[in-house]
Amino acid sequence: MQDKKQIITIKGTREGLSLFIEESATYRDAMKELHEKMMASKPRRDEPIVSVKVKLGNRYLTEEQENELRRVVSVDNRFKIDSIESELIRIEDALKWQEDSEIKAVNQIVRSGQVLEIKGDLLLIGDVNPGGKVISTGNIYILGNLFGIAHAGFEGDHDSFIVASYMKPTQLRIADYISRAPDYESDGVYMECGFIDGQQDKIIIDSLKVLSRKRREISGFERRMNNG
Amino acid sequence: MGEAIVITSGKGGVGKTTTSANIGTALALMDKKVCLIDTDIGLRNLDVVMGLENRIIYDIVDVIQGRCKLKQALIKDKRFDYLALLPAAQTSDKTAVTTDGMREIVAELKQEYDYIIIDCPAGIEQGFQNAISGADRAIVVTTPEKSSVRDADRIVGLLEKEEMKESPRLVINRIRNHMMKNGDMIDVDDIVQLLSIDLIGIVVDDDEVIKASNKGEPIALTPNSKASIAYRNIARRILGETVPLQSLEDDKGVLKRLKRFIGMRA
Ligand SMILES: Nc1ncnc2c1ncn2[C@@H]1O[C@H](COP(=O)(O)OP(=O)(O)O)[C@@H](O)[C@H]1O
Ligand SMILES: [Mg+2]
Numbered sequence A: 001m002q003d004k005k006q007i008i009t010i011k012g013t014r015e016g017l018s019l020f021i022e023e024s025a026t027y028r029d030a031m032k033e034l035h036e037k038m039m040a041s042k043p044r045r046d047e048p049i050v051s052v053k054v055k056l057g058n059r060y061l062t063e064e065q066e067n068e069l070r071r072v073v074s075v076d077n078r079f080k081i082d083s084i085e086s087e088l089i090r091i092e093d094a095l096k097w098q099e100d101s102e103i104k105a106v107n108q109i110v111r112s113g114q115v116l117e118i119k120g121d122l123l124l125i126g127d128v129n130p131g132g133k134v135i136s137t138g139n140i141y142i143l144g145n146l147f148g149i150a151h152a153g154f155e156g157d158h159d160s161f162i163v164a165s166y167m168k169p170t171q172l173r174i175a176d177y178i179s180r181a182p183d184y185e186s187d188g189v190y191m192e193c194g195f196i197d198g199q200q201d202k203i204i205i206d207s208l209k210v211l212s213r214k215r216r217e218i219s220g221f222e223r224r225m226n227n228g
Numbered sequence B: 001m002g003e004a005i006v007i008t009s010g011k012g013g014v015g016k017t018t019t020s021a022n023i024g025t026a027l028a029l030m031d032k033k034v035c036l037i038d039t040d041i042g043l044r045n046l047d048v049v050m051g052l053e054n055r056i057i058y059d060i061v062d063v064i065q066g067r068c069k070l071k072q073a074l075i076k077d078k079r080f081d082y083l084a085l086l087p088a089a090q091t092s093d094k095t096a097v098t099t100d101g102m103r104e105i106v107a108e109l110k111q112e113y114d115y116i117i118i119d120c121p122a123g124i125e126q127g128f129q130n131a132i133s134g135a136d137r138a139i140v141v142t143t144p145e146k147s148s149v150r151d152a153d154r155i156v157g158l159l160e161k162e163e164m165k166e167s168p169r170l171v172i173n174r175i176r177n178h179m180m181k182n183g184d185m186i187d188v189d190d191i192v193q194l195l196s197i198d199l200i201g202i203v204v205d206d207d208e209v210i211k212a213s214n215k216g217e218p219i220a221l222t223p224n225s226k227a228s229i230a231y232r233n234i235a236r237r238i239l240g241e242t243v244p245l246q247s248l249e250d251d252k253g254v255l256k257r258l259k260r261f262i263g264m265r266a
Helices: A027-040 A063-073 A091-101 A208-214 A220-227 B016-029 B060-064 B099-112 B126-133 B146-160 B177-181 B188-195 B207-215 B226-238 B252-261
Strands: A008-012 A017-021 A050-055 A079-085 A103-107 A115-118 A121-125 A133-136 A140-146 A149-152 A162-167 A171-174 A177-180 A189-197 A202-207 B003-008 B034-038 B083-086 B115-119 B137-142 B169-175 B198-204
Touching: A008 A027, A017 A027, A027 A063, A050 A063, A063 A079, A103 A115, A115 A121, A121 A133, A133 A140, A140 A149, A149 A162, A171 A189, A171 A202, A177 A202, A189 A208, A202 A208, B003 B016, B003 B099, B003 B126, B016 B034, B016 B083, B016 B115, B016 B137, B016 B169, B016 B207, B016 B226, B034 B099, B060 B099, B099 B115, B099 B126, B115 B126, B126 B146, B137 B146, B137 B188, B146 B188, B169 B188, B188 B198, B198 B226, B207 B226
Parallel strands: A017 A050, A050 A079, A103 A121, A115 A133, A121 A140, A133 A149, A140 A162, A149 A171, B003 B115, B003 B137, B034 B083, B034 B115, B137 B169, B169 B198
Antiparallel strands: A008 A017, A162 A189, A171 A177, A189 A202
C-alpha cells in the first residue's frame, strides 16, 4: 500500500488546480483515490471556489463515468470543473466530427419540391429553384442561383453562413433564425452572403468583404476545432 | 420499334391535351404512324379535341381489365390511315389503370406505330405515374406563368428520376406577345434558364386553337396559322430536324435571344 504509485497528481496553477489521473490505473482505484484527495484539499467555507482542469491522458470516460467524476470532484460545491481533457476520442465521435467539418460538393439542380440535406458544409454546383430547399449543418456555398430556401447551421451553429453567385431567395435560415424575401418585387444580388449579425440579432445579406471580416475561420474544420 | 413520348405539365389547363392532339396530328401529316393515348381517366378530353368522341366503344380500362383486345379499343382517325386513339375511360374508378398495365399497352403499340403520344393527367399522383411509366421521352408543357413554371419544375425533378432516353424537353404554350413585352409575363428566356431543359417549341396564345378544338379539327391541320406552324415545327424537331424558331411562331423581339436554345441537339 505505502509504496504504491500515486494515481492522482494535483498541481496548483494561477487559474486553479490541474488534476492528472494516471492512465494505467483502473477506473475504480482512480475514483477512490480521487475522492480521498479531494476531501483532503477541500477549501474551507470562507475560501473562494477553486476551479479544476482534469487531464485524463490516454483514458476515455463514458458519459456515466464522467458524471461520477464530476460528482466526486465537486465535493460540497467547493470545486468547479473547468474542463475535462482526454487525448482520446471515440471512432464514432471522430467520424461525426469529420463528417461535420467536410465540404460536400453536389452537382445538381435542386428543383421545386426537392430537398437536399447534408452534414457539414455544402458546395452546390447548380441552382436552387423556387420551391427547392438546401439544408446543411455548416455553411452553404452555391455556385449558381439561389431562388428557393437555404438553411445553414441546421443543428444550431450561429456562425454558419450562406453564399451564392446570385441570391434571390424565398427564405434564408441560419440555425434558428429565419428571414424572408420582401413582399414587393425586388432584384436579387450577385456574389453576396447571408449571416447572423450579432448586434442586430437577425440575418443580414452583405458583400463577401464583410464576411471575411466577420468570419475569420471560414473552414468548417478550424471553426469547429475552436468552438469545440 | 416505335417511341413513346409522354406530354405532361403538373398543372392542369396549360395545354397538355391540345399539345398531344397537335403533335400527333402533325406527325401523321409527315406520314408517321401515330397512336395517341388519353390517360386522364374520368376527365377524358383528347377524343373531343380530335373529333372522335362518337366512335368510342371500348376504352383503356376495358383493355386493362381484359374486356376487349387492344386493337378493338383503338379508334382510327377520320383523316389519316395511321393515326389512332386509345381513349380514356370516362366513368371507371381511377385505380383500374396500373403502371404495369400501361407498360404492356405501350410496348404492344410500339410494335406497330412509330410514335405513341401519351396525354398525361394533371397532378403528380398515380395517374401521372401511370402515364410516364411506359414513356421513352417526355415533353413538359408550361405557360409563362409563375405557378405553371413552378409545377413544370417539380415535374422535371420527378422525370429526372425515371430512366428515360434523354432529359425532358420543354414546350412553352399560350405566349402573349404584348404581355411579355410589357414584362407582365415571365420571359421565355427566363423560363428556359430556370428549368434548364431544352426548348422544343413555343406556341402563341391563339383563339384559332380554341375554335379548332371545338370543331374537333386540331389546329395543326390548318396550313397557315402561327400556332399550327409552331406545332408542326415541334413535330419536325421530334423527328430530329434542326428547325430554327420561325418569326411566324412569334414576333421577332422576344425571339432574338432564344436562338441558342433551339435545335442544339442532334
Ligand atoms: N396555344 C393556345 N392558344 C389558345 N388556347 C389554348 C392554347 N393551348 C391550349 N388552349 C386552351 O386552353 C384550354 C386548356 O387546354 P388543354 O389542352 O385542355 O389543357 P390540359 O390538357 O393541360 O388540361 C383549352 O380550352 C384549350 O383550347
Ligand atoms: Mg388534358
